[in-house]
Amino acid sequence: MQYRILTVTPFQQNCTLLWCPQTRKAALVDPGGEADRLLAEVAREGLELEKILLTHGHIDHAGGTAEIARRAGVPIEGPQPEERFWIEALPQQSRMFGFPQVEQFEPDRWLEDGDTVTIGQQTLQVLHTPGHTPGHVVFFHAASQLALVGDVLFAGSIGRTDFPRGDFNTLVTSIRTKLWALGDDVSFIPGHGPMSTIGRERRTNPFVAEGL
Numbered sequence: 001m002q003y004r005i006l007t008v009t010p011f012q013q014n015c016t017l018l019w020c021p022q023t024r025k026a027a028l029v030d031p032g033g034e035a036d037r038l039l040a041e042v043a044r045e046g047l048e049l050e051k052i053l054l055t056h057g058h059i060d061h062a063g064g065t066a067e068i069a070r071r072a073g074v075p076i077e078g079p080q081p082e083e084r085f086w087i088e089a090l091p092q093q094s095r096m097f098g099f100p101q102v103e104q105f106e107p108d109r110w111l112e113d114g115d116t117v118t119i120g121q122q123t124l125q126v127l128h129t130p131g132h133t134p135g136h137v138v139f140f141h142a143a144s145q146l147a148l149v150g151d152v153l154f155a156g157s158i159g160r161t162d163f164p165r166g167d168f169n170t171l172v173t174s175i176r177t178k179l180w181a182l183g184d185d186v187s188f189i190p191g192h193g194p195m196s197t198i199g200r201e202r203r204t205n206p207f208v209a210e211g212l
Helices: 035-044 065-072 081-088 090-097 168-182 198-204
Strands: 002-008 013-019 025-029 048-053 116-119 122-128 137-141 146-150 187-190
Touching (some): 002 035, 013 187, 025 035, 035 065, 048 065, 122 168, 146 168, 168 198
Antiparallel strands (some): 002 013, 013 025, 116 122, 122 137, 137 146
16 A cells, blocks of 8 residues: 655645555545645546545544545545534534535445455455544554554544543543554554554553553
8 A cells, every 4th residue: 555645724634645556546535625736646646536535524634525526526435423413514613613615525435343445456444443533433454554543643642532522531442442453563644743653652652651
């Protein structure tokens, strides 16, 4: 699996362009905005956009989804169904945070823990990781030892839990039971900030390190 991190929106959100090197088919993970720029990047790489994948429904992760899906004619997969209320609230979120008005959408496929998604010939596992939001999911590509974790875990931090239906204890449980189990050598792309590894965060993250 190949990837490029594209930072978008005033929130500096990490949208990830993922693609299968064999087929050149691609997915945009969490296209929070700047649709023109994201689609231009797909074209510049000579890729065929196959789908959009969403970890959760916050505006900085999902704000560009409907426009890109419409313009590219691709389906939307994710997040988990408990995220429906956040996606339905995207127009309100755009007004609240000063984003351009977003288009409404319904995911073509809601995801559950244990599901898989494909990009070309590549398969990613789906992990339901509530806590930051109730329907948050993580995508894991075992062959590349790469996880896309949205706003669950960051380098040196964890996701906020002060939003509606967020819960700190649930988030910590998601991290310790779902992400730690992926293995220390797994690298992850967070929703904001630099990449890290599961092992580094398990040892040193002040919110969830072992021994705390």
